[in-house]
Amino acid sequence: MHKFPQLLATCVAAVMATSAFALTPAEQKAEKDRISADYKAAMAQCKSMNGNAKDVCEKEAKGHEKVALAELDFKKDATESNRYKVAKARADAGYDVAVEKCDDQSGNAKDVCKKDAKADHVKALEAAKVAEVRNEPNANSAAKAADVSDARKDADRKVREAEYKAAAERCDALSGDAKDKCVTDAKRRFGQ
Secondary structure (H helix, E strand, O other): OOHHHHHHHHHHHHHHHHHHHOOOHHHHHHHHHHHHHHHHHHHHHHOOOOHHHHHHHHHHHHHHHHHHHHHHHHHHOOOHHHHHHHHHHHHHHHHHHHHHHHOOOOHHHHHHHHHHHHHHHHHHHHHHHHHHHHHOOOOOHHHHHHHHHHHHHHHHHHHHHHHHHHHHHHHOOOOHHHHHHHHHHHHHHHOO
C-alpha cells in the first residue's frame, strides 16, 4: 500500500518532465528563425569560396539546416517516426557532403569514394531503421523480438551489399589475375 504514493510521484514527475521539454509555439517560431539565420550565415560564408570547396560548404549548410529542422520536429513531437527522420536527415546530410567531397578526385578514386559514401549512408539508414523497430511499442515481446531480428537481418544484407560494391570498385583499379583475386576475395568477405 505504501508503494502507491511512490508510483504516483514517479508518474507525476514523468508527466512534468515531458511537458517541460515541449516547445511553445513562440519557442518553435524562435527556433525556426534561429535555424534559418544560421543557414543564411553559413551560406554567406560559402560565397567567398570557389570551386568544389564552395559546393561542399553549401552542402554542409543545407545538411545542418535539414538536421536542425528534423530535430525541431522531434522536440515538438518525440515519436519514433520523428526520431527516425532525425537519423535519416543526418545520414542524408553526411552522404551529400561526402559525395560532394568526392568531386575533388578523379577516375577510380572518385568512384571508390562515392561507393564508400554510399556504403556509409546505407549503414546509417539501416541502423536508424533497426533502432526504429527496436523502440516501437509492442505488447507482445516475442513478436517485437522477431521484428527486430528481421530488421537486423535485412539491414545486415543491405550493408553487406553496399560494402561489397565499394570493395568491388576498389578492384577495378587492378587488372588481370590481381583483379580476379580481389573480386573473389570481396565476394567471399561480403557473402555475395
